[in-house]
Amino acid sequence: MAQLSPQLKQATPVVATHGEGVYLYDESGNRHLDFTAGIGVTGTGHCHPKVVEAAQAQVGKLIHGQYTTIMHKPLQELTERLSGVLPAGLDSLFFSNSGSEAAEAALRLARQATGRPNIVVFQGGFHGRTVAAASLTTSGTKFRAGFSPLMSGVVVSPFPNPAHYRHYGWDVEQATDFALRELDLVLQTQSNPADTAAFLVEPVLGEGGYIPGNERFFAGLRERADKHGILLIIDEVQTGFGRTGKFWGQEHFGVTPDIQMFAKGIASGFPISGIAASEEVMSKAWPGSQGGTYGANAVACAAALATLEVIEEENLVANAAERGQQLKSGLQAIGEKYSQVQNVHGLGLMVSVEFSDADGEPDGATSAAVHKAAAENGLLLLTNGMYGQNVRFIPALVVSEEQVDDALAIWEKTLASVL
Numbered sequence: 483m484a485q486l487s488p489q490l491k492q493a494t495p496v497v498a499t500h501g502e503g504v505y506l507y508d509e510s511g512n513r514h515l516d517f518t519a520g521i522g523v524t525g526t527g528h529c530h531p532k533v534v535e536a537a538q539a540q541v542g543k544l545i546h547g548q549y550t551t552i553m554h555k556p557l558q559e560l561t562e563r564l565s566g567v568l569p570a571g572l573d574s575l576f577f578s579n580s581g582s583e584a585a586e587a588a589l590r591l592a593r594q595a596t597g598r599p600n601i602v603v604f605q606g607g608f609h610g611r612t613v614a615a616a617s618l619t620t621s622g623t624k625f626r627a628g629f630s631p632l633m634s635g636v637v638v639s640p641f642p643n644p645a646h647y648r649h650y651g652w653d654v655e656q657a658t659d660f661a662l663r664e665l666d667l668v669l670q671t672q673s674n675p676a677d678t679a680a681f682l683v684e685p686v687l688g689e690g691g692y693i694p695g696n697e698r699f700f701a702g703l704r705e706r707a708d709k710h711g712i713l714l715i716i717d718e719v720q721t722g723f724g725r726t727g728k729f730w731g732q733e734h735f736g737v738t739p740d741i742q743m744f745a746k747g748i749a750s751g752f753p754i755s756g757i758a759a760s761e762e763v764m765s766k767a768w769p770g771s772q773g774g775t776y777g778a779n780a781v782a783c784a785a786a787l788a789t790l791e792v793i794e795e796e797n798l799v800a801n802a803a804e805r806g807q808q809l810k811s812g813l814q815a816i817g818e819k820y821s822q823v824q825n826v827h828g829l830g831l832m833v834s835v836e837f838s839d840a841d842g843e844p845d846g847a848t849s850a851a852v853h854k855a856a857a858e859n860g861l862l863l864l865t866n867g868m869y870g871q872n873v874r875f876i877p878a879l880v881v882s883e884e885q886v887d888d889a890l891a892i893w894e895k896t897l898a899s900v901l
């Protein structure tokens with residue numbers, strides 16, 4: 483009998499039969515509080531009635547209309563609708579199916595638009611699993627090991643992550659000074675500006691541990707990019723569509739990219755992703771160099787339109803900010819009782835609890851034990867961080883105050899039993 487490959491071993495023990503809002507149900511009728519949201523995808527909750535209705539209606543009209551063959555109505559409408567939420571000037575859109583493909587598209591475009599080979603990425607970043615996207619990823623060796631040679635032309639510079647420099651006693655300001663100085667060194671010694679097509683960065687390190695960037699760091703990137711004609715690519719795959727308590731993660735830091743990637747939260751679980759850039763930049767990609775059979779599938783576009791409506795109608799961006807604050811302060815209060823809880827990181831509804839051992843080193847074994855016990859107690863979570871040392875909370879943006887309280891109660895009970 484066929485079975486899933488060992489790499490697809492599930493992080494939680496649930497065999498889901500259906501989902502509703504922030505809950506998943508299994509065959510035995512158990513209800514699980516899902517604070518994973520399909521890794522930050524089902525922002526409107528599982529099976530939001532409006533999304534279901536829109537997708538069902540579209541299936542009966544047109545399922546697929548390949549976008550370099552025909553234009554279809556949902557794609558036309560989605561393109562218009564996205565221009566209302568994207569940063570001004572990023573009004574030329576390319577669509578694909580996954581975050582990794584968006585990373586590939588951004589990379590191709592940056593190289594084509596500048597005629598330069600190198601991409602500077604930031605330590606702890608995650609951009610996907612295709613060979614090119616993995617080459618741009620530095621949030622853990624598991625994403626890169628064993629299938630070298632990776633793509634050349636990738637240069638790594640520090641992200642202002644104080645957790646990395648804890649043993650030096652550095653705070654965010656010191657980590658930011660260091661990151662910007664190192665970037666200048668990188669531009670002098672490893673990737674001359676004339677060879678550098680782009681900086682590629684996440685607003686909040688996602689797989690890297692839910693470590694937010696900051697205003698000064700992003701201003702420094704923007705300034706250096708402008709000075710040297712380097713394109714700034716911001717990967718909003720995990721942070722977009724309200725996840726951080728603002729529509730885009732970049733809004734926290736007052737920065738606008740030249741190329742923006744998006745995916746996950748756009749369509750409540752239907753696979754669709756893309757990049758946005760100015761027409762001037764996008765027109766440097768020649769016909770045929772960006773495309774694909776399935777990009778901007780009609781049902782996914784219809785689901786995305788309904789998702790955007792729900793985000794607006796239900797004020798989900800504001801809810802993410804409020805519930806995120808509630809979650810983070812609740813986790814901080816609980817964490818204060820335990821020496822193993824090193825820190826609570828995050829922004830909006832991307833929150834992680836970092837575990838460390840007696841020497842202050844990242845402790846993936848403890849986070850794995852806590853994560854497993856939480857699932858047994860009915861709270862589904864994920865881990866992240868370069869060493870798997872964090873347990874992360876990424877519920878749907880529709881999560882209510884009571885549901886956050888329920889999750890905190892399960893978390894408290896779980897820590898009391900494991901630590």
Ligand code: PLP
Nearest residue numbers: 580581582608609610688719720
């Ligand atoms: N970029 C970021 C910031 C992500 O978080 C992810 C996935 O987690 C990706 C890119 C890759 O997306 P996908 O898994 O859809 O290829």
